[in-house]
Amino acid sequence: MAARYVVAPAAEIPPGARKVVEAGQGRRIVVFNLGGEFFALLDRCPHQGGRLSEGKLCGLVESDEPGVFRYGRKGEILRCPWHQWEFDIRTGRSWHDPDRTRVRAFPARVERGAALREGPYVVETFPVRVEDDYVVVEA
Amino acid sequence: MPRPRAIDCDLHPAVTGFAALAPHLEPYWRDSVEDRGMEALESASYPPNAPITARADWRPAGGRAGATLAQLRTEALDRFGADIGILNCLFPVQLPFSEDMSAAFARALNDWVRAEWLDRDPRLRASIVLPMASPEHAVEEIERLAPDRRFVQGMILAMGEVPAGRRTFWPVYAALERHGLPLAIHAGSAYRHPVTSVGWPSWYLEDYAAHQQGFQSTLASLVTEGVFAKFPGLRVVLLESGVSWLPPFLWRLTKTWKGVRFEVPWVDRPPAEIVRDHVRLTVQPFDAPDDPDLVRRLLDHLRSDELLLWASDWPHWQFDGDAVAPPGLPADLLPRIMVDNPLATYARLREEGVPS
Numbered sequence: 001m002a003a004r005y006v007v008a009p010a011a012e013i014p015p016g017a018r019k020v021v022e023a024g025q026g027r028r029i030v031v032f033n034l035g036g037e038f039f040a041l042l043d044r045c046p047h048q049g050g051r052l053s054e055g056k057l058c059g060l061v062e063s064d065e066p067g068v069f070r071y072g073r074k075g076e077i078l079r080c081p082w083h084q085w086e087f088d089i090r091t092g093r094s095w096h097d098p099d100r101t102r103v104r105a106f107p108a109r110v111e112r113g114a115a116l117r118e119g120p121y122v123v124e125t126f127p128v129r130v131e132d133d134y135v136v137v138e139a
Numbered sequence: 140m141p142r143p144r145a146i147d148c149d150l151h152p153a154v155t156g157f158a159a160l161a162p163h164l165e166p167y168w169r170d171s172v173e174d175r176g177m178e179a180l181e182s183a184s185y186p187p188n189a190p191i192t193a194r195a196d197w198r199p200a201g202g203r204a205g206a207t208l209a210q211l212r213t214e215a216l217d218r219f220g221a222d223i224g225i226l227n228c229l230f231p232v233q234l235p236f237s238e239d240m241s242a243a244f245a246r247a248l249n250d251w252v253r254a255e256w257l258d259r260d261p262r263l264r265a266s267i268v269l270p271m272a273s274p275e276h277a278v279e280e281i282e283r284l285a286p287d288r289r290f291v292q293g294m295i296l297a298m299g300e301v302p303a304g305r306r307t308f309w310p311v312y313a314a315l316e317r318h319g320l321p322l323a324i325h326a327g328s329a330y331r332h333p334v335t336s337v338g339w340p341s342w343y344l345e346d347y348a349a350h351q352q353g354f355q356s357t358l359a360s361l362v363t364e365g366v367f368a369k370f371p372g373l374r375v376v377l378l379e380s381g382v383s384w385l386p387p388f389l390w391r392l393t394k395t396w397k398g399v400r401f402e403v404p405w406v407d408r409p410p411a412e413i414v415r416d417h418v419r420l421t422v423q424p425f426d427a428p429d430d431p432d433l434v435r436r437l438l439d440h441l442r443s444d445e446l447l448l449w450a451s452d453w454p455h456w457q458f459d460g461d462a463v464a465p466p467g468l469p470a471d472l473l474p475r476i477m478v479d480n481p482l483a484t485y486a487r488l489r490e491e492g493v494p495s
Contacts, residue, residue, distance in 0.1 A: 058401070061401045061404045062404050062407070063365075063368075063404035063405040063407070064405075065365070065368060065369060065405060066306075066364060066365025066366075066368055066369050066405040067306070067365070067405075068405075069404060070404070083397065083398045084397075084398035084399065085397055085398060086400075086401065095400070096396070096397045096400060096409070097397075
């Protein structure tokens with residue numbers, strides 16, 4: 001069963017930012033704030049292990065016919081820094097092979113410190129205060 | 140329609156010179172050729188005496204290899220048991236820099252093929268040789284000849300003036316798709332550029348081997364420019380391209396696509412899949428060692444039984460004796476290559492009745 005990790009005070013990851021956290025068993029997880037929504041991915045590209053946290057966040061470009069660029073979802077597509085494979089930060093799925101090539105995604109959300117006191121949560125390295133918000137990852 | 144025994148997809152009737160084409164040239168061009176003292180066009184791709192240009196036993200004393208219907212019948216059609224043969228004439232109408240001259244020569248060439256070959260043996264079909272120096276002329280030639288169902292595809296050379304996928308050529312591909320004609324791409328160059336991307340080679344060996352690079356670049360252009368996205372019904376047939384280079388090239392193309400596909404978002408699935416769905420290749424030459432195990436592994440890498448088309452490449456010297464099938468091809472694959480795949484590729488070969 002997944003443990004719930006309190007990975008950071010929400011204020012530490014403003015919109016557009018990211019943060020790498022340790023979530024047990026030596027796992028590195030990268031947490032993104034996309035306009036107030038949080039998403040968490042294993043910080044390891046399924047291709048050759050590149051650190052996705054060091055990749056660029058881009059928009060998604062698709063096309064209905066040659067010469068037509070349909071562009072949107074700015075900031076939601078993560079490119080691995082090693083080979084530029086694209087991953088959807090909402091799902092972890094790669095663009096080019098979404099069913100078989102995907103990075104593990106973890107549920108992430110914001111909880112009030114007061115709720116966290118009720119456990120069971122794993123808090124790694126910082127104190128939790130009841131009046132603050134925290135990013136929680138199930139991993 | 141009875142099932143043919145075999146369909147030979149790459150036969151090369153030779154034009155002996157402008158004297159042979161003269162009856163099919165328009166008067167202005169007929170006189171112009173004479174005024175200029177032009178006797179023939181010879182491309183560096185197939186110099187007359189180069190070994191590859193014609194097998195020794197297909198070089199008649201005092202004549203030219205591949206020049207007569209009798210030669211075609213005895214040396215290829217009858218000998219190898221083909222009930223249908225597709226003529227891909229390589230008389231290099233692509234060489235003149237004048238668009239008008241090139242198109243006039245192409246018209247004469249296609250009319251010569253029709254009158255001297257198609258009309259004289261019901262087994263024969265042919266490519267419409269396309270004057271690609273001008274896409275408008277190429278479209279006109281398709282429209283002129285497509286009603287004759289014996290023309291089963293349009294043909295260009297692997298190396299033209301600009302990469303074949305560019306949109307300037309799309310009216311040509313639209314016309315081919317509309318008429319159910321595949322685009323055939325034959326080894327060869329219009330010699331607008333060196334045949335290698337690093338400059339002019341010194342030797343014929345380099346030139347001939349370099350055509351593989353030309354095929355790769357042309358194929359990459361068709362895929363990345365989105366020709367198959369725009370014209371999903373278009374089929375491409377690579378003629379005399381060799382086969383063994385294809386899997387590793389597709390590995391590279393597909394691998395790299397994964398990291399830069401956002402540049403070409405219309406390439407919305409792996410290039411290797413697109414090529415497998417749209418592209419076919421003739422089996423002479425095959426360019427593999429004779430070891431059947433290696434050939435089998437290579438075929439596994441193609442990941443499809445549908446890609447290969449039977450061809451003797453007559454009268455080019457790709458094999459000796461009757462060994463049309465490249466060594467090591469599994470026997471159970473031969474019926475597909477010889478009949479099923481060509482029929483699947485060429486809609487016009489599936490039509491009932493004698494075409495006219």
